[in-house]
Amino acid sequence: MIDESIICAISTAPGTGAIAIIRLSGKGCIDLADALFVSPSGKKLRASASHTVHFGSIYEDQQLIDEVLITLFRAPHSFTGEDSVEISCHGSTYIQQRLLQLLINTGARLALPGEFTQRAFLNGKMDLSQAEAVADLIVSSSAASHKMAMTQMKGGFSGELIKLRTALLHITSLLELELDFSEEDVEFADRTELRRIASNIETLLNRLCRSFSLGNVIKNGVPVAIVGNTNVGKSTLLNALLREDKAIVSDIAGTTRDAIEDTINLNGVLFRFIDTAGIRKTEDTVENIGIERTFAKIAQASVVLLLTDLSRGTDTFENYYRQVKEHLSPEARLLIILNKTDQVKDPLTTLETIKLCTCGEKLIAISAKTGQNLELLIDELLSTVNLNNLNSGDVIVSNIRHYEALSHALTAIQRVISGLDSPISGEFISQDIRECLHYLGEITGEITTDEVLGNIFKNFCIGK
Ligand SMILES: Nc1nc2c(ncn2[C@@H]2O[C@H](COP(=O)(O)OP(=O)(O)OP(=O)(O)O)[C@@H](O)[C@H]2O)c(=O)[nH]1
Ligand SMILES: [Mg+2]
Structure with missing residues (x-):
């Protein structure tokens, strides 16, 4: 079950700035903002289109707190995939806190660290490795680490994983064919093709694992x-x-x-x-x-x-x-x-x-x-x-969690290869392929637990 409650947080850096942005996301957040917001034209946010910006004032008990700009995003076309609102206000910490308090008093709750990104992941806007890249992008402090995080966030790594997954599923289907005919005492299906695909997978996994030492160096x-x-x-x-x-x-x-x-x-x-x-x-x-x-x-x-x-x-x-x-x-x-x-x-x-x-x-x-x-x-x-x-398209693994999953996948595919080289039944080989798929699924978040998610998102800042 996805939590659709309205969450809010200050998304700009703590302290005083020229402007600050307060973010709201969740079912009903546009109505919540509407109740506090007065536009000079009298136009209501709920009557406005997605991706529009509105000037107006926010009052509490008839007292003007600030003049603001409100940006509107309607589900599913927002970062989180839910209805979302961004309030750009003047950057005084007093105004920021007053607005946040007001939103909480009228039905929103304070977001947990990384909760906006977590919702984006749960709503299928990005896979887990892309969500993790958002955190890397925010802390990137050099051209190289920026390039690496950006490639990952834009789905470069996910693309490689999809390639691997497709190849593994292809092997599975070929093996099933072999199993179907085994009763008729047909000799093992041509395993040269299987062997070729498996060794391509091994090469790719090897390259990704090896890139980790560079990725780690770029990041840290x-x-x-x-x-x-x-x-x-x-x-x-x-x-x-x-x-x-x-x-x-x-x-x-x-x-x-x-x-x-x-x-x-x-x-x-x-x-x-x-x-x-x-x-x-x-x-x-x-x-x-x-x-x-x-x-x-x-x-x-x-x-x-x-x-x-x-x-x-x-x-x-x-x-x-x-x-x-x-x-x-x-x-x-x-x-x-x-x-x-x-x-x-x-x-x-x-x-x-x-x-x-x-x-x-x-x-x-x-x-x-x-x-x-x-x-x-x-x-x-x-x-x-x-x-x-380093080309901009190069996929470099920089996350230890990904590296560990890839290493496990590599060991599994190596077992597949040695299985193919010996007269082992396809059923056993299939099991190793499933294991390999499992580890890839851990990276993208198809297979995950609340504990893993909690560990990943707790390292994010509040408001992201
Ligand atoms: N003339 C000159 N003196 C230097 C130079 N580099 C360091 N020194 C001097 O050499 C002395 C030792 O410098 P440190 O940087 O403390 O040396 P260190 O290798 O860190 O020493 P330890 O921490 O004790 O191992 C200081 O008096 C420095 O000012 C240099 O390029 N030229
Ligand atoms: Mg010294």
Whole structure:
């Protein structure tokens, strides 16, 4: 049963703005608004067409609260699929609260987080993955995450899922044909065709699963760990990259003891820079815990910046290089940063020495303090991620819930394939196909529980 009660919420950001929008949705909400609204022409909202805007005043006990614009949407042509009204009022928090109170006193109730979007889903205006993309779109903070959320909201991902579903249903029908003839002792139907379709499905599922690491990075920021010996300028570099004094800088070795991180949007890509505790041998328990965390951050990073201090020589460099390489994830990129160029006359000798003990990693000489060559480093970071290859139509999975369902579907289709390769009865294979369909249905919301829905929509803001 779909709850059709009238819900209301302030849909604009909290606080004072030039204007604010209060949203109403549910059966009878147009009549509810009509009872409070006075148009200069005397025209009633209930007599007006969908997608029209009306100027007028809202009164409470003959007292004017505000002059407003009301936008009208009639079911099913609204975001929620129900009759909906949007009241644009002046942005004072007092006016917003008075109007909201008035709507509640006259029969509406305050919407739950994401309830408008949840109704859109329940009324079939979008599937669950599209509803989730609405939340991603609202919080998108870079060109790449915006593009990804927009593709998903416009149904790019849903389209891929429909393709998969159709192919799976096709296999089922072919298998049923096989079962129909099994009594007549006909040899198994031609399984080459089945095998071909199944392996296409596997390829597609594989691609979607693999896209998750990129999707995750786009959504949460490319993790870049800044590591090295103490006092080489890691915190100074973090501050320079973030353009703010985030971490404490001092000439005392061992200043940073815990990982400090923050994100910044550089040329449309969100980066998550992580400053770490300098790696060294120490008796300090707290510092040692910090150093353990440094190694964990290296393992999680997409890019590691190994910093070394040009003014201190290269004796210990090889040791650091080896330790970092040991913890680096296989897909990660390592950049060697020679810091404090402002303190040395000729960095070339150091450069050459370091080159000898590395495996062809890129070397960049900078001064974190003066900002010299920082642009070079940023360019290198951008090229590492290279999101330019991202076409607007590319479907990238960025949601862990989707990723998990896709992984399960992938395992199921792999069982289908091995079943097809062996003389297993079609009935067993059908069961794995049904399982695969089940997981795809979980993503789109065809198969769902109140608990799953509750978990998804509770993370939305009220008013969306
Ligand atoms: N001349 C010069 N000094 C720098 C540069 N970068 C950092 N420093 C100085 O080096 C000292 C250490 O800098 P931090 O940024 O605290 O070094 P760190 O690597 O974070 O040190 P720990 O947190 O102790 O591991 C400070 O006195 C900085 O001002 C640089 O490019 N040039
Ligand atoms: Mg530091």
